[in-house]
Amino acid sequence: MPREFHHNYKQDYVHHQNSSLSDLLREVVFGMEDGMVSTLGSITGIAVGSGDHFTILLAGTVIIAVESVSMGIGSYLSNRSQEEVDERKLYEEKTEIKQYPKEEKLELAEMYKKDGWPENLAKEMSEAAALNPELMLKEMAVRELKVLPSKTSTSFKGGFFMFFAYIIGGIVPLFAYFVMDIESAIPVSIAVTLAGLFALGIGTTKYTKQPLFKSGLRMLIIGGIALAVGLGAGLLIGK
Secondary structure (H helix, E strand, C coil): CCHHHHHHHHHHHHHHHHHHHHHHHHHHHHHHHHHHHHHHHHHHHHHHHHCCHHHHHHHHHHHHHHHHHHHHHHHHHHHHHHHHHHHHHHHHHHHHHHHCHHHHHHHHHHHHHHCCCCHHHHHHHHHHHHCCHHHHHHHHHHHHHCCCCCCCCCHHHHHHHHHHHHHHHHHHHHHHHHHCCHHHHHHHHHHHHHHHHHHHHHHHHHHHCCCHHHHHHHHHHHHHHHHHHHHHHHHHHHC
């Protein structure tokens, strides 16, 4: 088997293995961002509209409790549904390889050529892959279906991470109201949460490799929009 074939397949395998970490990172970022943004907008609006300390704390706690469970379950169900779709695709591909080995071998060779491999080498690589049904399935799955048979399920972990990430994010804007009066807590809650969103945006650049300021500012703008909506609703209700 050509050395280039081994190298190319190894890159695809590592990429799909790392995708599990990316999936969990996505859930953490999404959960923390949504927890901070949703809770900030809601409790700020309630604080301005009601002016009642107990109502703010009760509403904030209920929002965090209900939404964290909802987001966690939603994450699990959506990710698990996608995994089941991928599992079905792999089953169908495995069946096709077994029933139509020549056609699948030719299809793989065409994909190699489309990727830029020389025709003779593409044919040699597909012949080599066809000798091992497991390897053939992996190659077809990676190149045609964009999935990997051995990829670990992250649906449960994703829901778990989303649940706790939302709680942590939600506590950020609510905490000030536990230790301060409403008048003092409102600006502190807003400032701390917006700073947290900016820091979260910067933190993601370790994996996204995007510009620090751009990523932080994007998160900050999202939080500002939610804050504006919450303040607007609170002022309308208050009047």
